[in-house]
Amino acid sequence: MGNGKVYFVGAGPGDSGLITLKGRTLIEAADVILYDRLVNSRLLEHAKASCEFVYCGKLPDRHYMRQSEINALLIEKGLKGLKVVRLKGGDPSVFGRVGEEAAAVSEHGIPYEMVPGITSGIAAPLYAGLPVTHRDFASSFAVVTAHDKSGKPEMNWEGLAKGVQTLVFYMGIKNLGYICEQLMKHGKSPLVPAMAIQWGTWGRQRSVKGTLQNIREKITEHQIKNPAIIVIGDIVSFRQNSWFEEKPLIGLNIMAVKSCEEEQIPVEALREQGAEVVEWPKWKSAETVPDDALLGRIACFDSLLFTSSASLRRFFSRLAALKIDVREMRGRLYASDQHVKAALEERGFEAFLQTEMPVSGSCLLIGSREAVQNYPHSGCEVLITHDRVIDSRFTSIIKREIDEFPIDIVLFSNRTCVELFVNEAETVGLHPEKTAARLQAFCLTEEAGERAAAVGFQRVHAVNDRDRLPDVIKEINRTAEFVCQS
Numbered sequence: 413m414g415n416g417k418v419y420f421v422g423a424g425p426g427d428s429g430l431i432t433l434k435g436r437t438l439i440e441a442a443d444v445i446l447y448d449r450l451v452n453s454r455l456l457e458h459a460k461a462s463c464e465f466v467y468c469g470k471l472p473d474r475h476y477m478r479q480s481e482i483n484a485l486l487i488e489k490g491l492k493g494l495k496v497v498r499l500k501g502g503d504p505s506v507f508g509r510v511g512e513e514a515a516a517v518s519e520h521g522i523p524y525e526m527v528p529g530i531t532s533g534i535a536a537p538l539y540a541g542l543p544v545t546h547r548d549f550a551s552s553f554a555v556v557t558a559h560d561k562s563g564k565p566e567m568n569w570e571g572l573a574k575g576v577q578t579l580v581f582y583m584g585i586k587n588l589g590y591i592c593e594q595l596m597k598h599g600k601s602p603l604v605p606a607m608a609i610q611w612g613t614w615g616r617q618r619s620v621k622g623t624l625q626n627i628r629e630k631i632t633e634h635q636i637k638n639p640a641i642i643v644i645g646d647i648v649s650f651r652q653n654s655w656f657e658e659k660p661l662i663g664l665n666i667m668a669v670k671s672c673e674e675e676q677i678p679v680e681a682l683r684e685q686g687a688e689v690v691e692w693p694k695w696k697s698a699e700t701v702p703d704d705a706l707l708g709r710i711a712c713f714d715s716l717l718f719t720s721s722a723s724l725r726r727f728f729s730r731l732a733a734l735k736i737d738v739r740e741m742r743g744r745l746y747a748s749d750q751h752v753k754a755a756l757e758e759r760g761f762e763a764f765l766q767t768e769m770p771v772s773g774s775c776l777l778i779g780s781r782e783a784v785q786n787y788p789h790s791g792c793e794v795l796i797t798h799d800r801v802i803d804s805r806f807t808s809i810i811k812r813e814i815d816e817f818p819i820d821i822v823l824f825s826n827r828t829c830v831e832l833f834v835n836e837a838e839t840v841g842l843h844p845e846k847t848a849a850r851l852q853a854f855c856l857t858e859e860a861g862e863r864a865a866a867v868g869f870q871r872v873h874a875v876n877d878r879d880r881l882p883d884v885i886k887e888i889n890r891t892a893e894f895v896c897q898s
Contacts, residue, residue, distance in 0.1 A: 416443070416494040418486055418517050420510050422503040422529015423447070427539075427613040428454040430530050438527065443494040446485065450501030450532075450639060452614075453809045461696050465805050467812075479509065483516035490522035503531040507557045507582055531555070533580040536612020536641040540619045541654040549647040550577035558584030558591055558642070565590070573598040578645035585638045588628050595644065600624060605648035610640045615688030616665070616817060617657060621648060659686025660886040666821045667692055667814070671828040672720065672783070672800055676751055677856075678881050685882045690813060692840060693832070694806035697722060698799040700781070702730050706795055710736060710776075713743040715769055719779030719787065720748065721755045726797040727778050728759070743776075744769075748783075802836075811840040821885065822847070822869075825856045825878075830863040844868070854885060 419438045424430035431439075439445065439458045447456065449469030456465060466485065468477045477485075489496045504510040504526060517524050533555040537544055544553040554572065558565055558581040565587060572579060573595045584591055585608070596602050602625035609619040622630035624644060630636075656662070664687040668677050672695060679689050707730060718724045731738060745761050746769045747753035756763035769775075775792035777784050780800045819842070824830050834844045848868035854875055855861035861874040875884050 415522050416490045416492060416496060418490050418496045418498060418514075418522055418524040419527060420498045420500065420504045420514065420524065421527045422505075422531075423451040423455055423499050423501055424530045425502055425532035425535040425613045426450065426452055426611065427535075428452040430535065430613065431455060432527060432529065435527050435529065438495075438497050439499070441495060442497040444489050445497045445499055446482065447499040448501050451499050453806070453813065455499065456806070456809070457694070461803070463805075465809070467809070469812075479512065483513055486513060486517050487520050487522065490517055491520065500529070501532070502535075503529040506531045506533070506555065507559075532612050532639075532641055533582060536609045536617075537580070537607075537643050539613045539617060539654065539656040540607065540609045540651065541656075542607065542643060542648065542651040544578050544580060544643070544647065546647055546650055549650055550645055552576050553578035553580060553645075555580045555582065557582050558587050569594040569598040573600040576645075578643065578647045581642040581644070583638050583640070584642045585631065585636065585640050588631065588642065591642075592624050592628060596624060600644075604644060605646060606642065606644045607648045607651065608636050608640050608642050610636045610638075612639075612641055613656070615662060615683070615686055617654075617662070619654060619657065621651070656686070659684075661882065661889065662686035664688070664820050664885070664889065665814075665817050666690070666823055666885075667819045668823040669693075669825075669829040669833050670695065671826060671832055672780075676749070676878070677823065677825050678878050681879075681882045682885070685886065687882075687885075688817070690810060690819070692806075692810050693836065694803040694810075695800055696803040697780075698801050700796050700798055702797070703795055704730075704734060706776070706793065707731060707734060707736060711740045711742050712774060713741075713776040713793075714773035715743050715746055715775045716741065717746045717766060717769060717775065717777050717787075717792070718748065718752050718756065719777070719783040721752055723779045723783070723797040724752060724755050727795070730797075743774075748779075807839055815841060819847075819851060821852045821854060823854050823856075823881075824860045824864055827857070827859045827863045830855075830860055830867060834867050852888070854881065856881070 421435045421438055436458055439455060442459060442463050444464040446466045446468050468482050500508045514524055534544055554576040604624045606624050606627040607619055607621045608631050611617050620630045620634045620636055666687050666689045668679055668689055668691050670691055682689050745756055745763045746766050747756055747763050748766050753763045776795055777787060777792045778795045780798050781796050782800045784794050837844050845868055852871045853864040853869040854873045855864055856875055856878055858874055861872050864872050875881050
């Protein structure tokens, strides 16, 4: 087998929308992805179902994988002829040890490419309302690593203090006292503005301002920890507010429970308002052997009921493969919801909702194995298009994320989602009873709300209009904050 290829890809600073188009394309084509802690796991959702995920995360107090082990794995996968993506937070060339990893694969004759990413030293200040340059404040900036186990990083302090107008320090919380001391010792005024930004561009971003002489105390007071960017310079005085941190749901960590891969939940609207949203479980489709004999009798059915857009696509794809003319479908087409109805209409068909379907006449129910089991189909024949299974690759990822950042709100779109939570939540480290007692539940149907209350959720909010969900959460969250302050 010939050598594969390794792609060193910058994932951007955290916001999953900040990856490059080339980076996303490579993720989609990858056979294996080695990713770091500061990579947003939502990027992995673009990978194909067969792609292997390898976590290479590093915490201040422990490493899941040593650098030598990462190098060895890149070599092993490359020599197997695989397309390998080494996904690094920010830009791979900015304090990302990409040179060491590239040299390791190159020594074994494995070709590689490097794809730049947006570095957090520029992105985090922007999300905090602060450019690193401004014609009235700063025409130069420098990015500096402050990560040094000694606590006394060696660098040209005089050059930094006198020669650069904006200083951006990466991972500098631990050594901040020494950094400030050295800058003041070498000519920087103690009154120069400074700012620390934690988890820049994520929904958990927080920032605090101070001066060179008191920023360490400010950080301690507000419990700012790594990963954090520290900006020092007159440019900090330009910042009046943060357009990002002023979003109404910033700081909230929401779990959206999905009973199928096509669950209609306003996740993006919640993220747009600033919330971090974990979608769980992650679903994938497993192909089944199609019942071609049943499709050959397609003209016999008075009604055809589609339970999902995924089933709809597979149905028509199979008809085309069998060279069955769609005009042979003489029955009316029905959809389980508005989204499926719209998908049928986009194909040029007149479609109706399931509620309008007659109880008499021959019927064909089309959907995944799980979907057709949940439908009353007495008298209907069933065409199973695929199996829906939980994508186990994401289970450990989600567990690790919610261990580090506990969930504030659980979102259920229907009763099935509540049942799924009760039966499966322990796989990601959530005890159903304890979680129900602690968290708020937002339910998009009354039936889901009743079931959530029955299984132990003490704070249940029913939201009948899905589009209003972000506003409802915002108002309730504000009320909660007000009560706490009072």
